[in-house]
Amino acid sequence: MTDDDRVFKALADPTRRFLLDLLFVRDGRTLTELESELSMTRFGVMKHLKVLEAAGLVVTLRSGREKLHYLNPVPIRLIHDRWIDKYTEGRVSALMDLKKELENNDDDQ
Template identity: 60%
Template sequence: MGDDFDKVFKALADPGRRLLLDRLHAENGQTLGQLCAHLDMTRQAVTKHLKVLEEASLVVPVWRGREKLHYLNPVPIQEIAERWVGKYEKGRLRLLADLKKQLEGDADG
């Protein structure tokens, strides 16, 4: 699992790759040409970034005929959030949930 996290962190470290993920989040299932049209990067640079994102499983390519569509896969980011953020926030979130229950209970009574 450590090697998978390393690939995800490496992929997320580059602002250009984060921009590609943002573009796919805004409109999933884009071709290379569609992605390049909205970015200030060469086609070759986008291709290299997509390869790193695919190796980290952050982008999943799907072939539709001769067209290669790129889809965002948020699972690796969620796994990082659970591993590196979630365990530190559990207590705080539990307190907020308890507070919400108390406040909602008071509003009913």
């Protein structure tokens, strides 16, 4: 499985996307804090975090007796650059050209 595959697999699940959103709002959360936001078992949250860690989307660091979970947005950015950006650039440019042309036509009238 490639890195892209791991990221897509991780992002495919709504619970994992919710966990990423939680970490985006406030980074460095414990498992207990994340678990309190979901209606699932501690073990279930741990399984989701494991998939996110395997994809490189979450980094876990020890702080004393606690493990803190941090968002790593780099894999999402790489997916964006590889899969989204290149497909939208041509369309965005065409729309910008159309907008300019329509504005020029309005000025001529």
